[in-house]
Amino acid sequence: MLCLVGISTVYPLLFMALNTMKTSNAFAINPYSLPRHFSLTSFSQLFAQVPFMAAILHTLLVVVPAVVMATFFSALAAFVFTKTPVKGGNVLFWVMLMIMFMPGIVILLPLYVAIAHHGLANNFVPAILIYTAINIPYGTYLLRSNFRSIPDSVVEAGRVDGASWMRVFMRIILPIGRPGILTVGILTFLNIWNELFISLVLLHATNTEMITPTLAQLSGKYSTNVPVLMAGLLLGAVPTLLLYFVSARVFIRGMLSGAVR
């Protein structure tokens, strides 16, 4: 039974991988057979016909700065909320909590109009800032619960030694809170890499398009040439899968700290 469920989660990946190596005719005859010849034609076809690598590059251009900023700003905010004397922090945290699950369309209507009005459509900067902003509430929420488990005495000891708050943050909180911070970074990466709506609306020109809109359009283009389609899906999934494979343990545990009592 367990193995059956295990197969259900792994087989689709194998299905993609195996079928990338077939010709579209071979796929039409039997989608489940093993490929008879090892062939990478579908990949070369994909690269020749779709600006696929460009889409990956655009996505990285947006994801990397947004992940770094969202994670760092969330960690700073969570540190302030848990370890420093600050007034009004609760109000801000409460606001973040309320909009944590907010559907993107609620904020994207006015943002899209403002961005288009200022001639910034298909510009990476607004996309980076918006992705950073929408990932801050959950990141702060998760790190706040994480940093709470760091004893106050550690921070106080640093302060008594004359360390500035910034120094305490960089030298004490960041190292101790590393698993949680990594988790937030990974979650943010996955969120942005996998997200469709914002990338679809903000970056729709060919020279700015991100990976998910590119993949979404593939299905219409290659409904008759499934191996090329599978090649695209597989390559689009590789970065998130790799990230998950190398970090699964830290990631799962870190994520639970925000979800489980």
Added chain:
Amino acid sequence: MTSDDTGPAPGAGPVLRSNDQERKKRTVFPYVALAPAALLVLLLMVLPIGQTIWHSFTYWDGLTSKYIGLKNFQLIIHNPVLPQILLNSVIFLISVPLILAASLVTAVLVYEKVLGWRVFRFLFFIPNVLSPVIVGVLFSTVFLPAGAVDKLLSPFGLSNFAWLSNPWSARAVVILALVWTSFGFGMVVILAAMTTVDPALYDAANIDGASWWRRLRSITIPMISGSLQFLSVINVIYTFTSLFSFVFVITAGGPGFATTTVDYYTYITTFENGQFGYGAALALILFIIVLTLTIVQVKLFPNREVQQGS
């Protein structure tokens, strides 16, 4: 034991611990450190929400907007498509018990089969890290007429079934995609909750000869009810907020409006038809639904963040 710490915020007077008192230097750090997060969230989330609320009372084509009171909402109420879309949301809620059941069953099985449980936990979580776009395109491809699924079912006489052209089978495919990507998270959460249950309870039940089902019903479910409630609420929220990508790539809302969700419909009315004011009103309705659910979630689980050992 308290002292005033005059930061830049007017009237700031936080409580300081006694050993902080000798260093009563004015610290601006908390405010500076909070500024990036606060500015981004306020400018790019809170302010736009306010604008969406305002524009839901206007006629807005993206360039000019004119106050028209409740006209947009009247139009929405009389929109013949809307009952269908709300009904779709209710139908998609079927995914919540399905996700819970799949999460619970896999978690219990993983828990019992101690050997290699990490491997299974690892495998079951894979769909969760895939983009809904990738999962959606995969599902839409294998459910094409005469596609991979039909080939599999041909011995049962379903060799050329147009899954995505029938309202109910199209919804089923969307729900299946959502359940497949979501159950891993539920499994991980339930498994973590189960590790906090005293194993002696299971030992005692085994000695009494309790069946597998009996143990699940009488020990596991009551002991992890908090996690189950949490997962219910969070998955209800997800059916309202995260179906856009699936619907976009699997069915494009069809056949007809059979799989159109509120956010997908809002997307069409605004970004394809240019009715921004009307779209803002729709978005506001969605916002209120999700906000209500969020408040329920926060009220039910105020201490959700208590850390988990192991």
